[in-house]
Amino acid sequence: MIQAxxxxxxAMWPLLVFGMVTIGAAGRFAHRPQLAQLRFIGAMSLLTFVTTFHATWLAISAVLSxxxxxxxxxxxxLVKILFTGLMESTRAGGLGGLLLIVTLLLVAIGTLRLTPKQG
Known part of the structure; x- marks a missing residue:
């Protein structure tokens, strides 16, 4: 995991920070759900997604450079170097995907616990 x-x-560092903030917000929503929290979670999820995309493209750019x-x-x-570099470039997608999956799982739990009067 550390090697990946x-x-x-x-670029994995900002991705990890943004993803952990997103998971923290989603965990708070799962614990005490309020609809207003979903705006922040949505914005942070989008930031995590864009950071994942950006980190992947930065890595691909470094390989091609x-x-x-x-x-x-x-x-x-040359082919071996290319494919090794492209394999390493996908690491951000793996981390970002994992962070967003955990986030969505926590949001689903919070949504299940949400009652109409809490909105």
Whole structure:
């Protein structure tokens, strides 16, 4: 798990922070649901999603930038480097997806506990 985090690059840090804030807000909603909390959870979920997308594209950009600077590399090595880099670029998607799944699970629990008078 730590290796995947490292492979994802520096953009995994803001993704982790935004995702944990989102999960915290969703956990609070699951514990004491109020409809007004959903606006913040929705905004933070969108931020987590956009950060996931951005982190993935930054990683892909880094891989392509690295490949563009290589000169005397055999084509089979080039393909191996490309696919290894693209594999590492997906790490942000894995983390972001996991954070959003936990968030949505907590929101579902809070929604189940929400009564009409709490809205």
């Amino acid at each position: 985090f490292v492979e994802g690059g520096w 690295y490949l563009s600077k290589l000169e005397d590399v055999a084509s089979d090595q």
